[in-house]
Every structure is written in C-alpha cells, then in structure tokens.
Amino acid sequence: MYKIIYSYVLLMLFIGTAGHAAKQQYSTPDQLEIGWQVYENHYLGKDQTLFSISINNHAKQPFPKTGWKIYFNLGKRVTTVSGTQQLEIKHVNGGLYYISPGKDFKSLAPGENLDQQFISNSWVVNSSDAPQGFYLVWDNSPGTGIPLKEVKISTPKDQHKMDRFAGDKELTQAQLYLSNERGKTGNSSLPKIFPTPLSYTETPGHFKLDHSVTLVSDPDFDNEAQLFAEELKSITGKRPLVSNSPKNPGTIRLKRDAAIKKDEYSLKVSPAGIIISANGPKEIHYGIQSLKVMLDPSAYADQGKKKALLVKCVTVVDRPAFGFRAIMLDVARNFQSKEEVMKLIDLLSLYKLTTLHLHLNDDEGWRLQINALPELTSVGAQRGHGLNEQESLMPAYGSGPIAGQPSGSGFYSRADFIEILKYAARRHINIIPEIETPGHARAAIVSMQARYNKIIKSGDTLKAKQYLLRDMADSSVYRSVQQWNDHVMDVSMPSVYNFLETVTDEIIEIYKLAGAPLQTIHYGGDEVPAGVWTGSPSVNACKATHPEVKNAADLWDYFFSRIAAMLDKRKLYLSGWEETALRKSTVAGEKKWQPNPLFLDRNFHVNVWNNMSGNEDLAYRLANSGYKVILSFVTNFYFDMAYVREFDEPGFNWGGFINLEQAYKFIPFDYLKNQHTDYVNRPLPKSMLQQFEPLTEVGKQNIYGIQGLLWTETVKTAERLEYMYLPRLLALSERAWASTPAWATMPDTLKAKQLYEANWYQFSSSVRRELNRLDHYAGGFEYRIPTPAIMLRDGMVSANTDVPGFKIYYTTDGSTPTVKSKRYQQPVPHLKGLRFRAFNEIGRGGEVAKNNTEENGKDQAI
Numbered sequence: 129m130y131k132i133i134y135s136y137v138l139l140m141l142f143i144g145t146a147g148h149a150a151k152q153q154y155s156t157p158d159q160l161e162i163g164w165q166v167y168e169n170h171y172l173g174k175d176q177t178l179f180s181i182s183i184n185n186h187a188k189q190p191f192p193k194t195g196w197k198i199y200f201n202l203g204k205r206v207t208t209v210s211g212t213q214q215l216e217i218k219h220v221n222g223g224l225y226y227i228s229p230g231k232d233f234k235s236l237a238p239g240e241n242l243d244q245q246f247i248s249n250s251w252v253v254n255s256s257d258a259p260q261g262f263y264l265v266w267d268n269s270p271g272t273g274i275p276l277k278e279v280k281i282s283t284p285k286d287q288h289k290m291d292r293f294a295g296d297k298e299l300t301q302a303q304l305y306l307s308n309e310r311g312k313t314g315n316s317s318l319p320k321i322f323p324t325p326l327s328y329t330e331t332p333g334h335f336k337l338d339h340s341v342t343l344v345s346d347p348d349f350d351n352e353a354q355l356f357a358e359e360l361k362s363i364t365g366k367r368p369l370v371s372n373s374p375k376n377p378g379t380i381r382l383k384r385d386a387a388i389k390k391d392e393y394s395l396k397v398s399p400a401g402i403i404i405s406a407n408g409p410k411e412i413h414y415g416i417q418s419l420k421v422m423l424d425p426s427a428y429a430d431q432g433k434k435k436a437l438l439v440k441c442v443t444v445v446d447r448p449a450f451g452f453r454a455i456m457l458d459v460a461r462n463f464q465s466k467e468e469v470m471k472l473i474d475l476l477s478l479y480k481l482t483t484l485h486l487h488l489n490d491d492e493g494w495r496l497q498i499n500a501l502p503e504l505t506s507v508g509a510q511r512g513h514g515l516n517e518q519e520s521l522m523p524a525y526g527s528g529p530i531a532g533q534p535s536g537s538g539f540y541s542r543a544d545f546i547e548i549l550k551y552a553a554r555r556h557i558n559i560i561p562e563i564e565t566p567g568h569a570r571a572a573i574v575s576m577q578a579r580y581n582k583i584i585k586s587g588d589t590l591k592a593k594q595y596l597l598r599d600m601a602d603s604s605v606y607r608s609v610q611q612w613n614d615h616v617m618d619v620s621m622p623s624v625y626n627f628l629e630t631v632t633d634e635i636i637e638i639y640k641l642a643g644a645p646l647q648t649i650h651y652g653g654d655e656v657p658a659g660v661w662t663g664s665p666s667v668n669a670c671k672a673t674h675p676e677v678k679n680a681a682d683l684w685d686y687f688f689s690r691i692a693a694m695l696d697k698r699k700l701y702l703s704g705w706e707e708t709a710l711r712k713s714t715v716a717g718e719k720k721w722q723p724n725p726l727f728l729d730r731n732f733h734v735n736v737w738n739n740m741s742g743n744e745d746l747a748y749r750l751a752n753s754g755y756k757v758i759l760s761f762v763t764n765f766y767f768d769m770a771y772v773r774e775f776d777e778p779g780f781n782w783g784g785f786i787n788l789e790q791a792y793k794f795i796p797f798d799y800l801k802n803q804h805t806d807y808v809n810r811p812l813p814k815s816m817l818q819q820f821e822p823l824t825e826v827g828k829q830n831i832y833g834i835q836g837l838l839w840t841e842t843v844k845t846a847e848r849l850e851y852m853y854l855p856r857l858l859a860l861s862e863r864a865w866a867s868t869p870a871w872a873t874m875p876d877t878l879k880a881k882q883l884y885e886a887n888w889y890q891f892s893s894s895v896r897r898e899l900n901r902l903d904h905y906a907g908g909f910e911y912r913i914p915t916p917a918i919m920l921r922d923g924m925v926s927a928n929t930d931v932p933g934f935k936i937y938y939t940t941d942g943s944t945p946t947v948k949s950k951r952y953q954q955p956v957p958h959l960k961g962l963r964f965r966a967f968n969e970i971g972r973g974g975e976v977a978k979n980n981t982e983e984n985g986k987d988q989a990i
Contacts, residue, residue, distance in 0.1 A: 157274050159187035162198070162262045165243070165282040168289045169251045175293075177204075177252045181215060181227060181259070184241040191236035195267045198227040198276070199513065201526050202259040203841070204248040205611065215244040222491060222570075222612045224522050226265075251292040253781045254770055255281060256842045261526030263513065273513030273529020283775060290775075292808065298773050301977075304917035308928045311889030321418045322858070322894050323479065323865040325446040333399040334438040335379075337423070339366035344378030349412045351554060353382055356416050363427045363437070377401075382412050392447040395419060397439055413556045414480050418444060421478070425901035450796070452758060452833025453864035454483035455857065456735075460490035460564075460571070461525060462840040463509075463538035464849060470551050471846075472853075474906040477555035479861040484552060485560040485650060485835065491570035491608075491615045492524040495539045496561070498634050501579070501595060501627075508575035511536035518578050521571060525841050535844045542638055549642035558645055560703060561635055564652035565628065566687060567608065567660075570615035573597045576627065595627045599666045606659030616660045619687035620670035620677070629694060636698060647700060648733065651691055654705035656684075684711075685726055692730045706736045706746065709755045721746065723753035733832060735760040740783065744803055744812070745820035752827035760835040763807055764794045765860060767853045768839040771912060776975060778842055779852065783807055788930060791859035792891055793884075795872045796834060797823055836860040847910040854902065854911035855895050855931065862891060889932070896933035903970050913974030916964040920979075924955035927964045927977065934966040934974075942978075947971045 163182035171178040183198075185191045201223045208217065213230035220226060236242060251257075258281050263273040283290065299307070319328045341360065345353035353370045361367035371378065378401065385405040388394065393406040393415035404415035419439070427437050455476060457464065469486075476484060488496045494508030510520035512531025520531040527536025540548065552559050576595045583592040597617045607613050617624050632649060639646040661667050661680040670686075671677050677686050692702050702708070709732055711724040721743065733756040736747040740762060751757040762769070762783035769786040770779030784790075784807035795801055800820050805811055823831070836857060843849050869887055874880035902909040914929040916936055927936050936952035937945040942961035952964065964977045 154187065154189055154191050156187045156189075157264045157276060159185070160191065160264070160276055161186060161280060162200075162276060163243075163280045163282065164258055166252050166290070167245075167284060169292050170294065170296075171247060173294075175250055177248050177250070178209070178245060179248060179252070180243045180245045181217070182241055182243040183215070183227075183236060185236040185238060188238050190238060193233060193235040194229055196228070197265045197267070198262055199265060199273065199523065199529070200225055200227070200259045200262045200279075201524055202248070203610070204250055204257070207247045209245040209247060211245075213244075214242050217246060219611070221522065221614070222610055223524060225259075250782075252290070253292070253773065254775050254777055254779070256770070256778050256780060261523055261528045263523075263529040265513065265529075271513070271515045273523075275528050275530065296808070301917055302919040302921075304930075305919035305926060305928055308917055308930050308932075311885035311887070312932075318890055318894055318897070320422045320440055320442070321444065321446075322421050322898055323862040324891075324894075325418065325444050326867055327443075327445040329443045331398070331441040331443060333441045335397050335399055335402060335441065336436050337364065337439050338436040339364040341368050341380055342371070342376070342378045343368045343380050343382075344371045344373070344376045345382040346384040347372045348384060349382045349409055352409055352412050352416060355554060356382075359420070362431060363423065365433065380404075382416075389447065391451065392445065393418075395442065395444040395446070397422075397441045397443075399441065402439070410556045413477075414446070414448075417478055417480055418446065421898070421901070425897060425903075428901055428904040431904075448480065448865045449867050450831075450833045450864050452483060452835075453481040453861070454485055454560075454758070454833060454835040455481060455853070455860070456485040456487060456562075456760070456835060456837040458487040458490070458838060458840045459495050460487055460493040460840075462527075462535040462844050463493065463495060464535070464840070464846065465538075466540060466544045466548060468846045468849065469548055471906050471909075472849075473548075473552050473555055473557050475854075475857065475902075475909070476557050478905065479858065480865055481557070481861060482833075483558045483560060483835075485562060487562045487564065487839075489562075489564050489571055490568045491610060491612050492521060493536070494571040494575060496545060496635075497539060497541045498631055499542065500630050500634060501575070503575040503579040503582075504572065505539045506575075507578045508571040509537060509539035517574050518581060521574060526844075535840075542641075545638055546642040549639060549644035553642070553644045558647075560648060560650050562650035562652060562703075563628070563631055563635075565691075566617040566619050566624075566652075567615060567654065567656040568652060569597065569617050570612055572627070573615065573617065594623060595630070596621065596623045597627060599664045601665050602661075603663035604660055605663070606657040608657045609655055616656055618661060618664050618666055619683050620661065620664060620666040625690060625694070628691065632694065632698065636700075648703045649695065649700060650703040650735075651688075651708070652705060653688070653708035654737075656707070685724070688727065692727065692732070701731045701733065703733045703735070706734050706738060706750065708732060709734045709750055723750050723755065725753075728754045732756065733758060735835060735837075737762050737766070737837070739763055739799075739803070740807055742816065744816075745800060745822075747831075748800075748823040748827055749821050751830040752821065752824045754826075754830065756830055756832040758833050758835050759794075759796060759799075759831065760837055761794070761799070763803075764791050764799075765834070765836040766839070767836055767856050768842060771856075772915070774915070774975070778848065780839075780842065784809075786856065788855055788859055788892070788895065789888065791836070791856050792862065792888065794834075794863050795868070796831060796863065797828055797868065798872065801872070834860065834864040850910040851912045854909055855899060858895050858898055859891075892931050893933065896931050899931070900969055903968060910972075913966050913968055913972065915975040916966055916977040918962075918964060918977055918979070920958055921955075923958050925958050925962055925979070926955045927952055929966050934968065936964055936966050938962060938964045944976055946973070 161184040165180045167178040169177050203223050206217050212232050214233045216228050216230045217225050262276040265273050357367050357370050380402045383405045386407055388407045393411040395415050395418055396403045406412045423437055494504045498504050510531040511523050511527040512520040513529035514520055576597050580592045599618050661683055695702050709724055710721045712719045713722040735758045737760045747757050766783050768780050769783050770777045770781055771787050773785050838853050871880045871883035914931050916927040916929055919926045937949040938952050939945045939949050940959045940961050945963055945965040962979045965973050967973045
C-alpha cells in the first residue's frame with residue numbers, strides 16, 4: 129500500500145513538474161495567435177460549416193507538446209473532421225469549449241503555424257458566429273486563465289462558399305438601391321411629430337420659444353412640468369419658473385381637461401402660446417414629448433446657445449393604438465450599466481413607449497442584489513475561470529477568464545435599482561422585472577449550490593438545503609439549445625418555492641421603497657428542453673403528495689399554478705413567454721403547441737416570440753383562446769438579429785435579418801397578410817398559409833401590446849447596444865403608437881403598394897430627422913448609420929441609403945472615405961477602387977460599401 133501511495137505522489141510531482149516546466153519554457157502567451165478560418169457553409173449538403181482553428185507561434189521559444197488547454201466560447205456544436213489530429217476540441221458546458229493537444233501534436237516551433245479542421249452545426253453568416261474569448265490554462269495551474277489575443281478571422285474569397293443552402297440568394301446591390309428609391313416621387317410633407325399622431329393640422333404662424341417662456345401647470349401635473357422645465361433649460365439656457373396658479377397666463381400651459389379621454393391629449397401651438405391638455409399626468413407627458421420632437425433637432429446640439437426656436441403652429445389630437453408599448457433589455461447575458469439603462473429610459477420616454485422589461489437573470493448571469501441571498505451576486509453576477517464555480521460562473525460569450533470584468537460580470541445594487549425605478553417612474557416608464565424560470569436558470573442554480581456548499585460545512589443541513597434549486601441526485605439527461613445540461617430548476621422541490629417567494633418579496637419591497645408601480649413579475653418559462661426532471665428523486669416525493677402530478681410533464685402545470693397562486697396573494701399577475709400558456713397536443717398525428725386551457729382564467733400575459741416554422745399564427749391562436757398576448761415576434765422585433773446579411777454586420781440571424789423596414793411593415797391585427805416567406809425568404813407552402821388561423825374579433829381585444837426585444841449575447845458595450853436598437857426602435861414606436869395605416873387595409877393591391885411606398889418614404893425621412901436629434905439628446909446615441917447601396921448603370925455608379933438624407937462620401941483608390949473625401953452628389957464613373965460611406969451630421973461614419981464586382985474575401989480581428 130505504501131508503494132502505491134509513494135508511486136501516486138511521484139506521479140503527481142511529475143505531472144506538476146511537467147506542467148511547471150511547460151509554463152516556464154513558454155513565457156510569452158501574448159505571442160500566441162489563434163485563427164478561425166471558414167471554408168464552406170452547407171458542407172456535404174448539410175446545415176453545417178467546415179472551419180479550422182489555427183495556432184501560430186510568434187514567440188522565440190516552442191509552444192509545448194503537453195501541459196496546456198486553450199478555452200473559448202462558441203454558440204455551436206463542434207465535431208472533428210477525420211484525419212490527422214493535431215488539436216482536439218472538447219465541450220465543457222453551454223458554449224464553453226477547450227482545445228488540447230491531439231495525438232499527432234508534436235509541439236509548435238517558433239514561427240510555426242498549425243491548422244486543424246472541424247465541423248460545426250448550422251451556418252456561419254457573420255462575425256458574430258465566430259469563436260471568442262480565447263484563454264490559456266496550464267495544467268499545473270488549472271484555476272488560472274491567461275487571456276489571449278482576439279481571434280483572427282478569415283472567410284473564403286469565393287463568397288458562394290458562404291451560401292447557406294443550394295439556391296441561397298440575397299437582394300443584389302442594384303435591387304437594394306432601387307428599393308431605397310421607393311416613394312420619393314410622392315408627397316414629401318412630414319408631420320413634425322413622431323410617432324405619427326392621430327390628427328395633425330398645421331396652422332399659420334410660429335411660436336417663438338426662448339429663455340423668456342413661462343410655464344404654468346395644473347398642480348396634478350407638477351412632476352411633468354418640473355421635468356420639462358429642466359429640459360427647457362438645456363434648450364434655451366434658462367430654467368423657467370413653474371407656476372401652479374390658474375391666473376397666471378403663461379406662454380406654455382399644462383391644462384387638465386376632464387372631457388378628454390384616457391390616453392388622449394391635445395396640443396395647440398399658436399403665436400401667442402402653447403397649450404397641452406389632458407385628463408391625467410401620463411397623457412400630459414405624451415403631449416410634452418410631442419412638443420419636444422417638434423423642436424428643430426439642432427436645439428439639442430446648441431445646449432442653450434440658440435437665441436430662439438420657431439415652433440410651427442399646429443392643432444393636434446392624439447392617442448396611442450396600443451396601451452402597452454415595450455422594450456425588453458437582456459442584462460443577464462452581458463451586463464449594462466445603470467447609466468446606460470437610464471439613458472434607454474430617456475429614449476423610451478421621448479418616443480412614448482410605456483414599459484422597460486428587464487431580463488435580470490439567465491444561465492450566464494444574475495443581475496439584481498437580493499439581500500437574503502448574497503450568493504446570487506457574489507457568485508451569479510461574476511464570470512471567470514475557476515474551479516467548480518464556487519466564486520464565479522464559467523466564462524460565456526467571450527467574457528474571458530478574469531472575473532469582475534465588464535460586461536460578463538456586474539449587477540445592480542438595491543440602491544442602483546431603486547434609482548433606476550425612480551428615474552423611470554418620473555418619466556412614466558414602468559419596469560417589469562423578469563426572473564427567468566424554470567429553465568435559463570443556471571446562474572441561480574449554481575449560486576444556490578455554492579450557498580449549500582458553504583453552509584453545509586457548519587453541519588446545518590436544513591439551512592443549507594433551504595434554497596437549493598436542483599436535486600443533487602438528479603440523473604436527468606437533457607441539453608438546451610444553448611448546450612447547457614444543468615440549467616433547469618427542479619420544480620418538484622419545495623426549496624424552489626422558498627427561493628422564488630424570497631426573491632419575489634424582496635423585489636416587491638424594492639419597488640415600494642422606490643415608490644414605483646409594480647403590477648406583474650415576468651417568470652420566463654421558455655426553452656425548457658425535453659428530458660428534464662425524468663431522473664429526479666424529488667419528483668417521486670412530489671407525486672406522493674400531489675396526485676395531479678403523474679409524470680415529469682405534469683410538473684409544468686403544477687409549477688405555474690403555484691407561481692400564479694403566489695402572485696395572486698401579492699395582488700400581482702403573471703407574465704411569461706408563450707410557453708407558459710401552451711401545451712403540446714397531437715394534431716393530425718403530429719405534436720403541436722396548443723393553448724393550455726388550464727390558465728385561461730388566471731390573467732396570464734404572454735410574450736409571443738415564435739412566428740416561425742409552422743407557428744406563424746401562434747399569437748392569434750393564443751389571443752383567440754383568451755390569453756392576453758404581447759406581440760414580440762422574432763422576425764420583426766428581435767433587435768439582436770443583424771440588420772442585413774454582411775459579414776461585418778453584428779448580430780444573430782436565426783430569425784432572419786431585421787432592417788428598419790422589417791419592423792415598420794408589421795401589421796399587428798393582420799400580420800399574416802405580409803408574412804408569406806420563412807426567415808431565409810423561401811416561400812411558405814400555400815397549404816400552410818391556408819391553415820393559419822386568422823385573428824377573431826374576440827382575439828383582437830386580447831392583443832395587449834407590442835414589444836421589441838434586445839437579447840445581448842453579441843452585445844458587450846453601450847455603443848453596440850445603441851447600435852442594435854437604433855434606428856429600429858423608432859419603427860417599433862411608430863407601429864405601437866400610430867393607428868393602422870391605410871396601406872394595411874387597402875384591398876386594391878396596386879393602390880396599397882403605392883400608399884405603402886409613399887408612407888415608407890415619409891417614415892424613413894422622419895427617422896432621419898430623429899436621428900439628427902439623437903446625435904445630442906440625452907448625451908447622444910451611437911445609432912447604426914446605414915451602409916450605402918450601389919448600382920452600376922451605363923458605366924456610372926450611383927449610391928443611396930435606406931434612410932434618406934445621410935451625406936455620402938467616396939474615394940476611388942480603395943481607401944476608406946472620410947468627411948474630407950469627395951462628396952457624392954451624382955453618379956460617378958465606374959472604377960475598381962470605388963468606396964462609398966455614409967456620415968451623419970456630426971461626422972460619424974458607417975460601414976464602407978465597395979464596388980460589388982470586387983472580391984469580398986476578408987482577414988480581420990474582432
């Protein structure tokens with residue numbers, strides 16, 4: 129036995145020494161370059177991609193044969209191509225992989241490069257599909273990760289190798305150019321209010337707005353008046369005094385009018401003054417926002433230096449089409465600061481949205497301080513490399529090995545969140561907190577396991593198990609879309625409900641301290657994979673006391689029944705993703721999602737995101753059945769999707785490409801009218817279209833609102849966040865506020881097309897005006913500047929953008945255009961080195977467009 133122990137010690141010493149030697153002989157990991165080469169989509173005729181990972185050793189010493197692993201994140205499944213095995217890739221969990229030496233790896237000499245091919249499922253479309261966050265771990269220091277340089281990306285010069293399937297086609301540059309020209313010959317007069325008001329009439333004259341204005345308000349509107357006075361100071365240079373005396377005539381009046389309907393306001397501008405009338409503070413707020421967007425955008429650039437602004441005289445009566453107009457922001461995948469959230473609230477307020485839905489937790493992060501459960505943020509709000517995830521979650525989305533770094537790590541303290549809530553409430557923005565359950569809950573599960581591991585050392589088993597979210601003896605086998613195998617709460621365990629009640633009560637307390645309204649909490653409910661709970665010992669115990677639970681599938685209804693009852697006691701209603709209102713039933717021999725009759729009387733509000741793959745009519749089926757539906761469609765309002773199909777364009781693509789028009793053209797009460805293709809523009813079968821269920825009159829009353837969504841797997845900075853939601857958020861605002869446009873209900877196809885194109889040009893021109901404003905409003909926004917479209921005709925090249933009015937500059941020598949380059953004014957002669965680029969009023973440029981007859985292969989870093 130002593131010989132065995134002695135041999136084991138010698139072996140451990142040898143392994144440690146070998147690892148230490150490897151670490152010492154390669155002391156410059158910053159000289160290691162990782163490459164990712166895409167070779168071919170649709171490889172071997174399947175939905176998969178052939179790619180390679182390369183390692184290039186720029187150091188003066190060899191990179192060792194053994195003793196190391198290189199970790200990285202990738203949102204795809206990977207298999208190895210048969211043949212020489214220089215490198216192996218192994219899956220850890222979720223999107224975390226590591227590279228290790230293969231059986232044929234012999235070490236890497238100075239200056240040497242090796243390349244190993246692999247296959248990933250699905251297609252590679254843009255740079256967001258690339259692996260990221262590479263870091264080195266020596267075997268003798270398994271708890272320490274060393275960040276490596278950003279991966280070098282290469283794509284094939286033959287762009288047909290990037291085709292996703294046989295016959296894959298996108299609009300040509302010429303087609304995009306012609307599309308951008310639509311509607312320009314029509315009436316170019318624009319309402320000076322955005323989003324489009326219900327009734328807008330211009331009258332003769334202007335009102336002079338300068339530092340001499342006085343502001344008189346009904347006492348009930350003092351909050352709105354004070355906030356507006358602060359903004360007037362930034363515009364005129366002087367904060368007007370706010371008077372609540374009805375005897376004070378004032379030049380701007382906020383007036384209560386009991387005859388005006390709920391949600392409605394009126395705005396009258398005359399040379400003598402401005403009157404905003406409504407029957408409530410929220411509606412007065414909307415009137416003020418309309419007045420603000422009537423001001424010339426330059427007013428926000430001048431910061432009070434402008435002597436006077438002329439406001440066009442108008443008469444406006446306005447109200448929204450939908451009472452619920454929302455944006456969801458995911459702060460779990462990648463965290464955003466308190467300041468950036470408040471900046472988004474400013475934007476929502478200006479464009480009359482009502483709600484910010486905050487996705488506060490997911491598999492990769494928990495972002496709200498809960499005093500009773502400190503591990504949720506001490507562990508669950510951190511991402512970094514370590515052992516057993518006792519101090520942080522594993523890296524995700526390229527967050528790297530070092531915990532505490534943005535945007536993988538971070539959370540809102542209670543004080544932060546109270547400040548956000550107060551800021552939003554003052555601006556008539558409700559905040560819906562989302563606690564994702566029972567899936568997408570890995571951050572919470574790992575945090576509560578860390579709590580257990582800490583407390584169990586004291587011997588207090590009861591306290592240690594109080595908030596556990598998974599049965600440690602669970603042998604269930606499953607894998608989520610995001611490749612997690614341990615991310616679902618075991619809803620048969622009483623401790624899960626202890627946890628959720630504790631979190632819920634603390635959230636309610638935070639809202640009360642902030643004086644902010646709280647009507648609902650969103651409890652997620654999406655993407656729970658097959659196989660969960662089937663191997664949990666706790667399920668058998670649950671069956672014994674709850675006869676309605678006969679198998680693992682019954683736990684779904686059991687769980688949401690308990691959550692709904694918990695919220696009922698707290699006078700809140702439940703919000704969730706569409707799955708909370710669904711059950712799978714057999715229809716014509718196939719399993720299909722159907723409305724779940726069990727919760728029809730529980731006032732569930734459901735975000736329906738899935739309008740793809742045979743579920744195009746799902747929102748209408750749920751609304752017709754009686755559920756309150758929030759239209760949150762992936763193909764129109766998922767702002768994490770890329771705008772266009774270009775390799776440099778960031779964002780996902782599994783729901784298609786969502787440009788500004790894709791959101792604008794949405795018809796809430798008849799969206800099936802213009803949804804005749806799938807997400808890659810292949811026509812839907814006529815048989816499928818004929819089977820779709822239209823919206824009934826009853827169902828129409830259950831369309832509760834419209835919501836845009838920004839998931840942040842690919843969003844790591846505030847600048848990227850703003851790029852992804854602007855300008856598309858403006859189309860959401862228009863569609864949620866403005867009444868149904870005439871083109872949406874016109875039976876004559878030709879007339880409908882003409883009306884649509886004229887309205888589209890008016891809308892896109894309004895967007896350009898608002899983007900000018902957003903260069904400076906609330907500190908300025910880094911919105912997406914469109915890439916020019918190019919058309920070659922008769923030896924001349926023309927360029928334009930989908931949003932008109934951007935200045936386009938060009939070069940002829942292949943260099944990147946700047947504002948000092950030649951200004952594009954008319955078609956220019958065709959030259960190989962032509963480059964075009966659009967710029968905004970402050971000189972910030974977008975992506976470069978080049979002559980589309982050139983090769984498009986790229987070498988770049990992300």
